[in-house]
Amino acid sequence: MTITKADIERCKAAAKTDVYQFYKWSKWLRLREEVLRMDKYECQKCKAMHRYSPAQTVHHVYEFRKYPKYGLSIYVENENGVKVRNLVSLCNRCHNAEHERFKNHSNMIKKVMNEERWD
Ligand SMILES: [Zn+2]
Ligand SMILES: [Zn+2]
Numbered sequence: 656m657t658i659t660k661a662d663i664e665r666c667k668a669a670a671k672t673d674v675y676q677f678y679k680w681s682k683w684l685r686l687r688e689e690v691l692r693m694d695k696y697e698c699q700k701c702k703a704m705h706r707y708s709p710a711q712t713v714h715h716v717y718e719f720r721k722y723p724k725y726g727l728s729i730y731v732e733n734e735n736g737v738k739v740r741n742l743v744s745l746c747n748r749c750h751n752a753e754h755e756r757f758k759n760h761s762n763m764i765k766k767v768m769n770e771e772r773w774d
Contacts, residue, residue: 656686658727670723677719677726686727686742687713693729694744700753701746710744714753717741 662682669677677683690713698708716739717725725731731741745753 656682656689656727662727663724666719666723666726670720670726674719677723682727686729690729690742691744697744698746698749699740699743700749708746708748711747712745712750713742714745714750715741716743 665680666677669675669680691710694710696710698706698710701708715722715726717731719726725741729740729742730738733739
C-alpha cells in the first residue's frame, strides 16, 4: 500500500479533531485487514508468551494521537534507526492492558497530586 502526502495530512487532521474519522476510513480498514492477515489473526503479545488468542484489534505502538504521521505505517524506524512494528494484532485483553498502562500512570499522578493538597 502506498501512503501519499495527502494521506499523512488526513491522519494529522483526524488526530487533531476526530480520531474516529481515521478509524472509519476505508484506507485504514483495508490496512487493518492486511495486518491481521499478516499476523494470521493471532494476538502477537500472547504469541510471544507462547499462548494462542485470536486477535480482535490492530494497535498502534506509536499512539495515533501523538504520532499521526505513523498512522498508516506497519513498520517505523525507532530512535536507533531500527525497523520496528508499529501496527500489531492484539486480542482485546492485551489491547486493554496496553492502554490501561497509560491510564493507570496518569491516575497515579492525579492521586499523588490530590494527596499533596493542603486544604
Ligand atoms: Zn493477547
Ligand atoms: Zn491501541
